[in-house]
Each structure stands twice: as C-alpha cells, then as structure tokens.
Amino acid sequence: MIGIVNYGIGNLRSVEKAFHAVDSEAEVSSDEGRLAECDGLVLPGVGAFGDGMDGLRSSGLDRIVKRAAEDGRPILGLCLGMQLLFEGSDEFGAHSGLGLLRGRVRRFPDTVRVVPHTGWNSVTPARANPLFEGLDASPYFYFVHSYHVESDDDADVIGTTEYDGVVFPSICARGSLFGAQFHPEKSHTAGLRMLANFAKVVNGR
Amino acid sequence: MDLALNPRMLAKRIIPCLDVDNGRVVKGLRFLSLVDAGDPVEQADRYNREGADELVFLDITASSSRREIVMHMVRDVADRVFIPFTVGGGIRTVDDIGAILGSGADKISINTAAIATPSLITDGARRYGSQAIVVAIDARAREDAGGWEVFTHGGRQRAGLDAIDWARQAESLGAGEILLTSMDADGTRDGYDIRLTRAVSDAVRIPVIASGGAGSIDHLREAFEDGGASAVLAASIFHFGEIGIADAKRELAASGIVVRPADRVHE
Numbered sequence: 001m002i003g004i005v006n007y008g009i010g011n012l013r014s015v016e017k018a019f020h021a022v023d024s025e026a027e028v029s030s031d032e033g034r035l036a037e038c039d040g041l042v043l044p045g046v047g048a049f050g051d052g053m054d055g056l057r058s059s060g061l062d063r064i065v066k067r068a069a070e071d072g073r074p075i076l077g078l079c080l081g082m083q084l085l086f087e088g089s090d091e092f093g094a095h096s097g098l099g100l101l102r103g104r105v106r107r108f109p110d111t112v113r114v115v116p117h118t119g120w121n122s123v124t125p126a127r128a129n130p131l132f133e134g135l136d137a138s139p140y141f142y143f144v145h146s147y148h149v150e151s152d153d154d155a156d157v158i159g160t161t162e163y164d165g166v167v168f169p170s171i172c173a174r175g176s177l178f179g180a181q182f183h184p185e186k187s188h189t190a191g192l193r194m195l196a197n198f199a200k201v202v203n204g205r
Numbered sequence: 206m207d208l209a210l211n212p213r214m215l216a217k218r219i220i221p222c223l224d225v226d227n228g229r230v231v232k233g234l235r236f237l238s239l240v241d242a243g244d245p246v247e248q249a250d251r252y253n254r255e256g257a258d259e260l261v262f263l264d265i266t267a268s269s270s271r272r273e274i275v276m277h278m279v280r281d282v283a284d285r286v287f288i289p290f291t292v293g294g295g296i297r298t299v300d301d302i303g304a305i306l307g308s309g310a311d312k313i314s315i316n317t318a319a320i321a322t323p324s325l326i327t328d329g330a331r332r333y334g335s336q337a338i339v340v341a342i343d344a345r346a347r348e349d350a351g352g353w354e355v356f357t358h359g360g361r362q363r364a365g366l367d368a369i370d371w372a373r374q375a376e377s378l379g380a381g382e383i384l385l386t387s388m389d390a391d392g393t394r395d396g397y398d399i400r401l402t403r404a405v406s407d408a409v410r411i412p413v414i415a416s417g418g419a420g421s422i423d424h425l426r427e428a429f430e431d432g433g434a435s436a437v438l439a440a441s442i443f444h445f446g447e448i449g450i451a452d453a454k455r456e457l458a459a460s461g462i463v464v465r466p467a468d469r470v471h472e
Contacts, residue, residue, distance in 0.1 A: 005271075011306065011309060011311065012285060012308050013280075013284075013308075014283055014287070014311075015308055017283065017284045017285075017287075017309075018287055021287065046333075046334050046337075047333070047334045047338065048334075081431065113410055113414055114410055114411060115334065115411070116336055116381060116411075116412075117215065117408060118215075118336065118381070118382065118412050118435065119215050119216060119217075119218050119412070119436070120215070120216040120218065120257065120258055120434065121213075121214070121215045121216065122212075122213060122214075122216075122463040124213060126272075138213075140216065140465040140466070142289055143215075144289075144336040144381075145336075146335075161213070162213035162214065163214075163215055164215075167213075183289075184286060186254065186287060186289045186311065186438070187286055187287070187288075188287050188288050191287060192287060
C-alpha cells in the first residue's frame with residue numbers, strides 16, 4: 001500500500017486516482033499510524049514552502065516521512081513535496097525543510113520572463129533510474145512552479161529540465177528517496193507510467 | 206511525427222474549451238444533430254487521447270443546484286482524465302473556488318467576479334496558490350482604435366477598464382494566468398486578435414492564453430509566433446472535428462513551434 005500524505009495541502013484526490021488508474025493500491029491519509037504501516041509514501045503538495053512545512057510539522061507527519069526515509073521505505077515527493085525533501089527554501093523568508101536531500105530551493109531568476117513555469121516541458125535523464133522505465137528518451141511532463149531545487153549533490157539529480165535559459169533538477173533520487181518537480185498525476189500516459197514505476201519500486205522491496 | 210530530438214523548451218499548449226450546461230457539453234449541438242455528444246468525461250477523454258495539453262470547462266448552467274452539478278462533473282472528470290483542467294463560470298466567492306478545486310479541478314477561471322471583487326484574486330491565490338487562479342478577460346477594440354475595453358457578464362456590460370491595465374492589475378493581485386478573449390474575433394474564424402494578444406503578452410509576466418477567432422492551424426501558429434501567447438484556446442474547430450489536435454501539433458512542430466508530441470510509452 002502506498003500512503004499519500006495528507007497534511008492539508010493540495011489536490012490529493014488526483015494523485016490517488018492516478019495510482020488507481022495503473023492498478024496500484026494507494027490511499028490518502030493523515031493518520032500517523034496508518035501511514036507508518038504503508039510500504040511507500042507519496043508527499044504531494046502545491047503552494048508555498050513555509051506553509052507546506054508548517055502543515056507537515058503541525059500534523060506531526062514530518063516524523064512519519066523521516067522515519068520512512070530511515071527505514072528505506074520508498075518516498076516520492078511531488079512538486080512542492082519534492083522541494084520539502086531538501087534542506088530549505090528562500091520562498092517568502094528562509095525556511096528549513098526535511099533535509100533528506102542536500103540542496104536548497106530558489107526562485108527562478110529575473111532573467112526568466114514568464115513565471116510560474118507553466119505547462120509541458122521535457123525531462124532529460126541524467127542517469128538511469130527505475131522511474132524512467134518504459135518512457136521516451138526525453139518525456140514531457142506537466143509543470144507549474146515558480147521555485148526550483150538547487151541540488152548540492154549531482155549524483156542525486158537523475159533528470160533535468162530547461163526553462164528560459166535555466167537548467168534545473170526536475171527529478172531527483174537518492175536510494176529509495178525520489179522527487180519530481182512536475183505533476184505525474186497530471187501528465188497523462190507518461191506521468192501514469194512513472195507512478196506505476198514508483199509503485200513497482202515500492203512493491204518490489 | 207519524428208520528434209527524436211525533443212527540444213529542451215517549454216511546449217506551447219493547445220487547450221480545447223467545452224461549454225457545459227447542466228453537466229452536459231453543449232457547444233456544437235446547435236449545428237449538428239448529434240443526440241449524445243455531451244458527456245463531459247467522454248469528451249474530455251477523447252481530447253486527452255488526441256493530445257490536448259489541458260482542458261477548460263465553461264459552465265453556463267442557470268440553476269439553483271448549479272454548484273452540486275458542477276462539482277459532480279469535476280469529480281467525474283478528475284477521476285478519469287489525467288491532464289490539467291480549468292473550470293470557469295459562476296464562481297463568486299473563495300468558497301466557490303475551494304469547492305471546485307477540492308473536487309479535483311486544477312484551476313478556476315474568474316471574469317465578472319474578479320472585476321466586481323478584485324480581492325477575490327488575491328484571496329484565492331493566497332489560499333490555493335496563483336497557479337490555480339486564471340483571470341479571464343473579454344476585450345473589444347475601442348471604436349476610436351485606442352486600445353481595448355473590458356466587458357463583463359458574457360460580453361454584455363462595459364467594465365470601464367482598459368484590457369492592458371486590467372491584465373497588469375490582475376497579475377499584481379496574484380493571477381497565475383490570463384485567459385484573453387477577443388470579442389471582436391470570437392466566432393469569426395478569421396484568426397485570433399494578434400495585436401491584442403501581443404499587447405497583453407508584452408504587458409505581463411504570467412502566461413497568456415489566446416482565445417477567440419481560431420479557424421485554422423495557421424491561426425494557432427500566429428497566436429504563438431506573432432501574439433506571444435503561451436497557449437491557445439479553441440472550441441468549435443476542435444468540436445466539429447475540422448481540425449484534429451494531433452494534426453495541428455504535427456503541423457505546428459513542422460513549422461518550428463515546440464509542442465508536446467503524442468505520448469509514447471514503451472514496454
């Protein structure tokens with residue numbers, strides 16, 4: 001069972017239905033006990049970094065995510081959920097994150113004319129990963145974000161995306177930790193395939 | 206389509222628009238005697254498979270149970286269609302916004318209500334993020350040719366606002382995108398109002414969706430290349446099957462516009 005961590009932020013229904021569409025068991029939950037029993041977790045999220053971390057901490061679910069990481073249970077952060085896996089962000093003041101991956105979250109520079117980065121863009125894999133199984137060489141996914149990750153460890157960056165002259169890590173992995181800046185649950189066939197690939201990682205353990 | 210060399214660039218989006226009345230898709234039925242082409246999920250699924258990048262549902266239901274009908278439709282679509290979609294029509298309050306987003310829509314669009322209550326943009330963006338708030342602007346060229354004037358209530362009332370000024374203001378209030386409809390071009394099939402599209406695209410730093418007047422694939426290309434639009438919205442040319450979205454994308458790609466190719470998933 002994949003637990004979709006409900007910390008009061010974002011559209012979780014789509015994530016759950018997307019897993020169901022690829023015949024994977026997944027459920028939205030805010031219950032610590034229930035999530036602690038799940039074989040893998042998805043950390044979704046839209047909105048501001050500070051609000052997201054506040055939501056995680058006040059619900060106590062930050063501990064559940066950290067424990068899953070320690071146990072080596074697979075975790076997939078989506079959009080803001082990916083950003084929260086990192087050490088911190090400068091969005092509306094400095095905020096600390098979960099610190100499971102090394103790096104920070106920064107706003108697109110002023111040289112980027114249109115923000116948020118909204119729409120379909122391609123991901124170029126930087127290294128092989130089970131999440132890419134069965135996908136095009138540079139598949140398209142749906143993005144919507146104004147901030148992006150700056151990783152301090154290149155080995156964690158498994159795919160990059162370019163927007164208006166800025167190349168940023170659009171998908172990261174370190175062991176059983178995964179993060180995607182885009183929304184696979186809104187990325188049609190390619191996105192569903194990636195979620196199925198994550199489910200396979202979860203169930204293959 | 207041979208797109209072995211995917212350019213590393215944000216793709217231009219093609220967005221079909223579906224008018225919905227009482228939970229049924231209605232546009233097109235006036236002209237074609239199709240009895241049942243109106244199931245929103247079926248229509249959405251069809252466009253999804255053809256390669257639409259997003260969908261917009263414009264609700265025109267005039268009924269006291271409107272909200273329930275719309276939320277039911279939104280849930281049905283969200284459960285089965287895995288591309289982003291926007292719902293517009295009849296949204297007046299932050300609670301309305303929350304109800305639709307909570308049912309599974311990715312974005313809402315507001316037009317008349319945003320002008321009547323500009324704080325709705327800010328409050329919605331603060332609670333749900335700018336990416337979820339699309340401000341729709343219906344504009345018509347002034348008769349003295351001095352810019353474009355904003356209209357509300359489906360184009361029946363002058364808002365007393367300049368389209369460029371209002372677009373800028375909507376952006377600063379927290380809008381994540383502008384859905385820009387030229388009332389002069391709408392329904393003509395003579396092409397988008399490129400001057401209007403360009404003027405608004407140049408004035409703001411959020412994506413602009415061009416709407417009104419599409420009659421050919423060339424018109425889509427013009428809106429991107431000359432109008433600076435991030436996305437194009439069209440209704441009738443897609444509904445009547447005159448232009449397939451896959452064909453449009455193939456032709457646009459051939460003329461050098463970056464579009465998302467049809468998905469290919471390999472075993």
